[in-house]
Amino acid sequence: xxxxxxxxxxxxxxxxxxxxxxxxxxxxxxxxxxxxxxxxxxxxxxxxxxxxxxxxxxxxxxxxxxxxxxxxxxxxxxxxxxxxxxxxxxxxxxxxxxxxxxxxxxxxxxxxxxxxxxxxxxxxxxxxxxxxxxxxxxxxxxxxxxxxxxxxxxxxxxxxxxxxxxxxxxxxxxxxxxxxxxxxxxxxxxxxxxxxxxxxxxxxxxxx
Numbered sequence: 250x251x252x253x254x255x256x257x258x259x260x261x262x263x264x265x266x267x268x269x270x271x272x273x274x275x276x277x278x279x280x281x282x283x284x285x286x287x288x289x290x291x292x293x294x295x296x297x298x299x300x301x302x303x304x305x306x307x308x309x310x311x312x313x314x315x316x317x318x319x320x321x322x323x324x325x326x327x328x329x330x331x332x333x334x335x336x337x338x339x340x341x342x343x344x345x346x347x348x349x350x351x352x353x354x355x356x357x358x359x360x361x362x363x364x365x366x367x368x369x370x371x372x373x374x375x376x377x378x379x380x381x382x383x384x385x386x387x388x389x390x391x392x393x394x395x396x397x398x399x400x401x402x403x404x405x406x407x408x409x410x411x412x413x414x415x416x417x418x419x420x421x422x423x424x425x426x427x428x429x430x431x432x433x434x435x436x437x438x439x440x441x442x443x444x445x446x447x448x449x450x451x452x453x454x455x456x457x
Contacts, residue, residue, distance in 0.1 A: 280344050283398050284337060299330055305402050306347040312405070313353035322350065351401050358408035359384065362415070369417045380415060383423045394429035403427040
């Protein structure tokens, strides 16, 4: 019965994530405003942001892929960001790759979390509900903030800590929920795509 219950929990998580993915496809371009914000940064800020992007992709790939595919994808993103000439199209590809990989990592971690919550608290209904609702609350907070890409890694960090907190051999309190800064309306839809700004869209020196 416990095995069947765990499978049902995993199935429910998969269905919910599939619905989120469908909503994402139907929504506005998430990457365009990210590029718009990147275009407005100083060169130093851009370098810092892109180094963090590379680290994010590498971590997400390690979570969601086997070791060889993870290394291959991390190497691909590294090549995109460290070439002599970088275009906005190249940066978009690197960001889209990271975005997709982080969403895969979130999906995998969420399934693991829900399965472990069930295994650990299936006989404690109240605690089981609290642990499940903890994620639902964070998800709603993330959505209310506008699902900011720049803060997406916070979901991964929380899920990793939450999984440790439901270890049946050493359960701990629910991790503190991350704070999400809402994306200002003017940043959600940058009026001019960076790709259309000829002074920036032409081939430019690699950012780092």
